[in-house]
Amino acid sequence: MTTLGIRTVLHPVSDLAAAKTVYTALLGIEPQTDSPYYIGFESEGQHIGLVPAGSPQSPAAPVSYWHVGDIEAKVAELTAAGATVQQPAREVGSGRLVATLTDGDGNVLGLIQDR
Template sequence: MLRGLTTVSFWAADLGAAREWYTELLGTPPYFERPGYIEFRLGDYLHELGIIDSRFAPRDHALGAGGAIVHWHVDDLEGTLDRLLSLGAAAHQAPAEHGEGFVTASVVDPFGNVLGIMYNRHYLEVLRTGLPGS
């Protein structure tokens, strides 16, 4: 069954601009590149964020904001949201609390992808105690 998140894929019509924007946001260049595709490793578990030239999107795939929202844990939701907005992302969902220790927000990056951020106390518990069975 599902064992873990491997790669979140975003689309960009201008892959060079997406490379620059995400390098600035993440503070590191892609670790893997090939024509039409770049990939960053990020976070405590080195998850992958792949950015694909939108020319390679499946013919019936809708581009732009929509569909599922993947939320990345952040320690400072307001600070991260402010940084994303200062880099040119557009507000998508204002910060919303979903119970103690769970706050989400999202933006639309300059390439039309929804980027979710979340302060999630369960994420921190797993990080502190380790993965089950490890």
């Protein structure tokens, strides 16, 4: 089963307001999502998300998310190949499912399925 490519990258940040200013300058656009717990930008077909470091949904380091058509099938395929589930598939809003796995070296592999 192929992926639809990396389209989402989440960055943990210690100061959401300061990071918003930096990423707004970097991308040259205002965020599409701007809340106390998440700031998201849509730029050139990619979603760049800022998450407060230390929050339950925050990764420890930036995570690239591969978009897939069937998240459960891709999780099964990856675990059969030797990856380990870090966070099983769960809904995060608007029907979007996310999961994270790690490869044998501890690299985090993010998966997203949009419904």
